Amino acid sequence: MPSVRRVAHEFLQRQGLTTVFGNPGSNELPFLADLPDGFRYVLGLHEGAVVGMADGYAQATGRPVLVNLHAASGSGNAMGALTNAVAARTPLVVLAGQQVRPAVGPEANLANVDAPSLMRPLVGWAAEPACAQDVPRALAQAVFEARLQRRPVYLSVPYDDWAAEADDNSLHVLRRQVRRAAVPDAGQARWLAEQVTSARRPSLVLGGDIDTAGLFDDAVRLAERLGGPVWAAPSQFRLPFPNRHPLFRGVLPAGIAPVCAAFEGHDLVLVLGAPVFRYHEYLPGRYLPEGTRLIQVTEDASAAARAPMGEALVADPGAVIRMLTEQLQAPAEPVGPYRPVPAPARGEGGRLHPEQVFAALREVLPPETAYVVESTSTNAAWWRQMDLRRPGSYFFPAAGGLGFGLPGAVGVALGSPGRPVAGVVGDGSANYGITALWTAARLGLPLTIVLLRNGTYGALRWFGDLLGVPEAPGLDLPGLDFTRIAEGYGVPAVHAGDEEELRAVLARPADGPRLVQVDTSLTTPS
Known part of the structure; x- marks a missing residue:
């Protein structure tokens, strides 16, 4: 039978996770041994930089990415950078080394005591396999959890597991695929279309997930059919809409009261691909103006569940955008020209503005x-x-x-x-x-x-x-x-x-x- 390491490498190869961002310690070296041709190791000199590079790479490619970190110390160094990846819903698979199994209980040096707890509740899933033969299955779960949740996950593996012999059941992971589809059913689609088409003064709020999912141009088409103002959600990390488009009103301020003020006069706020909302400055007030209704569409079930107001539909925003674009009539006249850029302010005292x-x-x-x-x-x-x-x-x-x-x-x-x-x-x-x-x-x-x-x-x-x-x-x-x-x-x-x-x-x-x-x-x- 092949080793656990060989099965793991082949699984990662089949899943396309062949670019590894890391900063290795002693516990990680056995996993890195005998990497097959086609793997690329990107070395960072600090774990925070490693995760930041992986975050940027995963966002640019739209695919899960493997991060290799060292036990508790390296994982701890990376946690600040992981907060950005969590908020961006970046699918990072963080694979961390652990001491050999007999050394974990006695808390030998470089043992990560209760490794999964170290990263919770930051990551979407965290585990340490109960035995060496479970490593391939656990690694597969990590990859699929990251892909399905679109959030970083964490797997700690004792380094003596990699050389252990895999069993017959481990080989099943090589053929596994997990796919997701979340299209509104006919009733949900009809309800949403009725709310949008019957609104007198609708407005649109777009989140970073729109750009992440490749829906930038689709969002423009929907907005131009809807004809109302478009905002980017507060605390924006990706731009989901052209920022000088005549319908664009900018990034919503990250406070409760100013967000409410921005929605004044609108009977419907449709939020696509964003949490409701990621406030920052504490500026209390009403969540919504009197008479304003909010509907959120997101793939992130957790974001839908924790929103403090409005109705939510957990579904693929892309499917919803396409459905609504078909339902809405094309505008009688094209939208106006893009807004011009003002002359830049000038600096003083030898400094540029x-x-x-x-x-x-x-x-x-x-x-x-x-x-x-x-x-x-x-x-x-x-x-x-x-x-x-x-x-x-x-x-x-x-x-x-x-x-x-x-x-x-x-x-x-x-x-x-x-x-x-x-x-x-x-x-x-x-x-x-x-x-x-x-x-x-x-x-x-x-x-x-x-x-x-x-x-x-x-x-x-x-x-x-x-x-x-x-x-x-x-x-x-x-x-x-x-x-x-x-x-x-x-x-x-x-x-x-x-x-x-x-x-x-x-x-x-x-x-x-x-x-x-x-x-x-x-x-x-x-």
Whole structure:
């Protein structure tokens, strides 16, 4: 009989999980032994960066991705990055090494005591097989759980299991497939169509799941037939709709009272592919205006169950979008032209305004560029200047956990060969995932990193004012030169001193990773 390791490798190969993101420890080496031809191991220098890269790669490819982490210490290092993957509903299969079985009970060094509990309730499923012969089945369950739930899962495997002999039953996993279909039945479809077509002033709220599922263009067709305003759901991590489209009203504010105000005057709010809602700032008020009805359509049963208001249909948003588009009449007149971009604000004191930086990106980089953004204090400036009309154009840390930007850009670039990719990061967030630059250099990825240096945690300064704590300690970051840091990791870097120099650098084709540092004035997220 083949070994457990061989069965596991063949199963992963058949399922297409042949790109492994990892940072190995001793417990992981037996799994990595004898990887078959066709497997690719992407090394990250810190587990947070490893998960961020895998998150970006999985979002770019739309497929589950294997992450290999070390026991408790490596898994713990990765948990902050996992919060973003959970909020983005990214299907990561996290496979962690465990001490040999006889050493777990006595808590030998590098034993992960009660490994599944370590990652709960963060991941959607966590386990450690009861015996070596159950490893192939448990690995299959992990892959299918990640695919079905669209959420990270965690499997801890004692490293002596990999060399054990598999049994006959283990081989059944090689032929397994699990598929999902969630189309509304005739009654549900009729009910939903009646609610939408009878609404006098409907509005549409689209979540990141719309872009994740490849429904960007379908959502545009539905919105133009519906004719009402379109919002992106609060705390948006993907852009589900062209941001300068005449129907687009922007990203909903992440507070209860301002969301309610945005819906004033609308009798129906149709939410597709989003939770209801991922609030951030605590701004209490009514959930909905008087007379406003909300209907949510999502594949995420948990999101449907926990929503505090409205009606929910757990179904494939793609099927619902197609059904409603067929039910609605085409508009008598085409929608108007896309909204123009305003002239960018100007910086002072030798610093560029972030709007000048974003205007340069929009005008110089190709229109199909995918942007991975982690510059939270410049959020308002970003949306004022960008014109994004293509699917997969925008990626943001879904849970707000810093450290996604640089690794996520590496993962998106790796998963999108042939498409220009740019990471836009602040000097505060860059430090959390800086080691991803080494991986970008090793892989030779054609990736542009634009680093906005304002010398402070700008978003926290804004929050300090909001919370009445304007002089909190630990908010300034003087003396950081990312050009020297990047070059130490093997990434060519330049400091662009003015707008002309920035545009000249961006105009040169990126034949590998490069970092452009720009000094910018302090702005606020809104």
